Amino acid sequence: QKEVEQxxxxxxxxxxxxxxxxxxxxxSAFQYFMWYRQYSRxxxxxxxxxxxxxxxxxxxxxxxVDKSSKYISLFIRDSQPSDSATYLCAMSWSGGSNYKLxxxxxxxxxxxx
Amino acid sequence: DGGITQSPKYLFRKEGQNVTxxxxxxxxxxxxxxxxxxxxxxxxxxxxxxxxxxxxKGDIAEGYSVSREKKESFPLTVTSAQKNPTAFxxxxxxxxxxxxxxxxxxxxxxxxxx
Numbered sequence: 001q002k003e004v005e006q007x008x009x010x011x012x013x014x015x016x017x018x019x020x021x022x023x024x025x026x027x028s029a030f031q032y033f034m035w036y037r038q039y040s041r042x043x044x045x046x047x048x049x050x051x052x053x054x055x056x057x058x059x060x061x062x063x064x065v066d067k068s069s070k071y072i073s074l075f076i077r078d079s080q081p082s083d084s085a086t087y088l089c090a091m092s093w094s095g096g097s098n099y100k101l102x103x104x105x106x107x108x109x110x111x112x113x
Numbered sequence: 114d115g116g117i118t119q120s121p122k123y124l125f126r127k128e129g130q131n132v133t134x135x136x137x138x139x140x141x142x143x144x145x146x147x148x149x150x151x152x153x154x155x156x157x158x159x160x161x162x163x164x165x166x167x168x169x170k171g172d173i174a175e176g177y178s179v180s181r182e183k184k185e186s187f188p189l190t191v192t193s194a195q196k197n198p199t200a201f202x203x204x205x206x207x208x209x210x211x212x213x214x215x216x217x218x219x220x221x222x223x224x225x226x227x
Contacts, residue, residue: 008153032214043117043203043218044156088155092214100171101214105155 003027006089006104015113019076023089023104026070030091030102033065035074038086038106047087048074079111116140117219119204124224126191126198134189134222136204145187146205146216149173156203162187163209191224199226 006023013019021035032051036044048063050056050072056063062075072091076083089104117138126132138145147159158171162181176195181187187206191198201223205216 006155034215036218041201041221041223043205043220045218046215049215100158100161101216103156105153 003102004089004091004104007107008105010108010110012110012112013079015079015081015111017079017111019079019083019109019111021074021076021087021089021107021109023072024070025072025091025102027091027093027102028067028070029093032092033063033072034090034092034101035061035063036088036090036103038088040085044088081111081113084110117204117206117217119202119219119222121222122220124222126224126226128226129193131190131192132224134191134202134204134224136187136189136219137185138187138204138206138217138219139185140206140208140217141184142206142208142217143184144207144209145181146207147171147177147179147187147189148203148205150201150203150221159189159202198224200224 004025034049035047037047038044050063050065053065053067060077064073086106086108088106090101092101120135144163146161148156157173159177160179162168168181178190201221203221204219207216
């Protein structure tokens with residue numbers, strides 16, 4: 001079992017739809033959960049991060065973490081064509097000198113006008 | 114403007130040649146990383162460095178080498194020992210002191226072996 005599982009899609013939705021992106025993980029030591037957005041042929045950029053369980057909202061984006069189920073989600077409301085990108089979940093644990101992020105494979109999202 | 118630069122953007126290599134990918138950052142970050150991205154594979158860590166003159170192997174270090182002589186620079190050499198080097202290579206950096214590891218990425222170098 002891989003440490004982080006993410007459905008690669010592709011996912012295609014009409015403009016204005018609510019999008020749900022998900023990752024599951026197996027390592028209960030993960031405490032920090034991130035979502036990166038990567039446009040085609042570009043480097044990833046951090047979209048949101050969440051510590052431990054709970055929700056975090058930023059504009060049209062909501063990140064959810066359920067540590068009991070080892071499941072994280074990213075919701076995009078009122079999706080726009082400019083949201084078309086690959087979305088990567090990433091996780092890490094704090095403390096010591098651990099600087100490693102563990103990434104999911106990414107989900108390719110297309111929002112159609 | 115602060116950021117991470119990678120060069121070249123596109124690189125073509127003949128089989129048997131070593132090539133070096135450049136990564137420079139002016140964010141004053143201590144830690145730097147190299148990832149490889151293949152279609153359907155996500156990001157895989159090649160090497161990382163937490164401090165000048167020190168670096169550690171990641172998950173797929175075979176066939177690659179790095180150096181960290183300056184805080185700002187972390188070049189990656191793809192050697193002829195790397196059997197399948199065609200991929201998109203991403204450099205990233207992060208700072209100590211944050212409770213979580215937010216990594217900032219460069220624009221990437223696409224390497225193609227002819």
